[in-house]
Amino acid sequence: MLCKRRGLSNIVTAAILLSAVALMGTGLVSWSQSNLTERQANLNTSFQNNINKLKESVILEYVWFSSSPKFTNMTITNIGTNSLNIVDVEFRNPDTQQTLHEETISDGQLSPSESYSYQTSDNVFDHTPYSSFTAVITTERGSIISTQVTTP
Incomplete structure (x- = not known):
């Protein structure tokens, strides 16, 4: 006895497969x-x-040392086209790169062409004549600007 099986037609199976592939x-x-x-x-x-980091440009100028009382003063000027925020000022020994003084800045926001006067709050390094220091400025975007300064 032959049994007829009913199955899905080729058109219906093709439609189901196409729908699944489309989904x-x-x-x-x-x-x-x-x-x-x-x-x-x-x-x-x-x-x-x-790009903003590349547009940051700072110049460290008017660095001077006072012997009585001992402190260091430095003017930081934003000569770039973007505003920036100075977050850290550091003085290092140029030979050993040892940090001599470091201070976090909370009010270092500088608009273009604006200056900021920084004065060390404590003086832990010596101001002997002709001593060299590396002044390092770090901005909020991570730019690091450094220059070497020498006491008179």
Whole structure:
């Protein structure tokens, strides 16, 4: 006895397969689009931060040392086109790179062409004549500006 089996026709199975492939394809495209958008936003942020970092330009000028009472004064001028925020001032021994004095700055916001006068709050390094120091300024974006200064 022959038994007739009824199955799905080729057209119905093809339609089911096409629908499944279309749904998976749509999900994959939407996932990749959101992933691409997120990566593009991260790349754009990173690019802008690096460009702003390149536009930061500071000059350290008018460094002078007082012997009584002992302190050091320095004028920091923003000669760049962007505002910046100075977060750290440090004096180092130029030979050993040992930190002689370091201070975190809380009010170091500088607009373009604006100056900031910094004075050491405590003087732990010696002002002997012809002593050299490396003055290092760090900005909020991570730029490090340094210059060498010598006592008179």
